[in-house]
Amino acid sequence: MSLIYSLKKGHPTFIRAWKDYIGEIGHFARRVENPLLMAPMVALKSAEWCIYRWYKTPLRRFYGVRGNELIYMITNACNDRCPKCAIWERPEPKSQHLDVAHFLRCLERLHHNLYQVTLTGGEPMLFKRDVERIAEDAHRLGVPMVMVTNGRLIDEAFLQRYKQMGHLLVISVDSVDREKWNEFRGTNSYDIVMPKIELAHRILRDQLRIQSVLARESQEEVPKVAAWCKARGIPHNVQLYQDFGADNWTHAVQPEQMTADSTPCAARKNICVYPNGDVVKCFDHRRIPIAREPLGNIARQDILEILCTRRATEVTRVMRDCNMPCKQMSCNKPQVMLFPQ
Numbered sequence: 001m002s003l004i005y006s007l008k009k010g011h012p013t014f015i016r017a018w019k020d021y022i023g024e025i026g027h028f029a030r031r032v033e034n035p036l037l038m039a040p041m042v043a044l045k046s047a048e049w050c051i052y053r054w055y056k057t058p059l060r061r062f063y064g065v066r067g068n069e070l071i072y073m074i075t076n077a078c079n080d081r082c083p084k085c086a087i088w089e090r091p092e093p094k095s096q097h098l099d100v101a102h103f104l105r106c107l108e109r110l111h112h113n114l115y116q117v118t119l120t121g122g123e124p125m126l127f128k129r130d131v132e133r134i135a136e137d138a139h140r141l142g143v144p145m146v147m148v149t150n151g152r153l154i155d156e157a158f159l160q161r162y163k164q165m166g167h168l169l170v171i172s173v174d175s176v177d178r179e180k181w182n183e184f185r186g187t188n189s190y191d192i193v194m195p196k197i198e199l200a201h202r203i204l205r206d207q208l209r210i211q212s213v214l215a216r217e218s219q220e221e222v223p224k225v226a227a228w229c230k231a232r233g234i235p236h237n238v239q240l241y242q243d244f245g246a247d248n249w250t251h252a253v254q255p256e257q258m259t260a261d262s263t264p265c266a267a268r269k270n271i272c273v274y275p276n277g278d279v280v281k282c283f284d285h286r287r288i289p290i291a292r293e294p295l296g297n298i299a300r301q302d303i304l305e306i307l308c309t310r311r312a313t314e315v316t317r318v319m320r321d322c323n324m325p326c327k328q329m330s331c332n333k334p335q336v337m338l339f340p341q
């Protein structure tokens, strides 16, 4: 069953529309717990279904207007060696790096639907030229950009242009103590990065954010980072430690606690692109049997074609009820819950 409609005359057929209606409403009805609310809720949902059925474009119909975040993991490679993170252990060969033109086309095709484009990695600044081109295009297309970085490779010229474009920069900091910092980063980068954070703060002001990972290893340090940020007026976000395959750090908040509330995962808003151009709906897609295989690859296919496949629809539907610890990752949360001031 697909929720995507062609608006051409005679499409969808009555049978197809009926099947779609039953498929969507049936799924919705099963989630209404109070029997007294069943009839009004189904009536309202049916009205919504009828309105959206004729809504402007298939993609907007399904993904909403500016309701999506496009997240690009530019590379797995990194110039730090954080023990909490195993991404740097699997750098892709340079020859396999995706031509940025593919991502720029993807951004152009999706921009009407995006509230944000996010760059992460590995270390995105290892591909500084790509970052700059994406930032320029995002600015031209009116899409806010967020880059998450370890801060090593930022410099004044980059920050000045970044400031002008109005994008947000997130620098990862798990400790403000030199010794702990160097231990947490697996490199002696404290004396390189700390002055760059001060520089970023001077130039970017309210466009700078700091993010820390809370694990047993960092739990005494994170409150000190929060206090350091507060003293400078920098918004600070805490991300709970997750299993990234490194197995070197331990949970401060247990996975069962992370899923104990019934808040649904918001990751279905995401469109995620891997360093080789593969597209998935969340970076933890391997936990969902139907989502294990990528939905497509932007080096070979148009992104709209990829997102309008039946499997993309079904994966997104399954994600609606998905409740795993990874829903606590910043990128999988609704935008409003991040960086409270």
Ligand SMILES: C[S@@+](CC[C@H](N)C(=O)[O-])C[C@H]1O[C@@H](n2cnc3c(N)ncnc32)[C@H](O)[C@@H]1O
Pocket: 078, 084, 085, 086, 087, 120, 121, 122, 123, 124, 148, 149, 150, 170, 171, 172, 173, 211, 212, 213, 239, 240, 241, 242, 243, 244
């Ligand atoms: C994977 S990094 C990539 C961007 C950049 N290299 C950096 O460190 O900011 C993105 C974010 O994930 C965080 N992170 C790394 N390992 C993590 C883990 N095991 N659990 C939760 N967050 C993690 C990092 O601290 C960073 O804020």
Ligand code: SF4
Pocket: 078, 079, 080, 081, 082, 085, 086, 087, 088, 121, 122, 123, 150, 185
């Ligand atoms: S957390 Fe970021 S800086 Fe640290 S190793 Fe992973 S990708 Fe590199």
Ligand code: SF4
Pocket: 265, 266, 267, 268, 282, 283, 284, 285, 287, 288, 319, 322, 323, 324, 325, 326, 327, 332
């Ligand atoms: S809970 Fe995890 S696996 Fe499930 S949709 Fe969210 S991010 Fe993906």
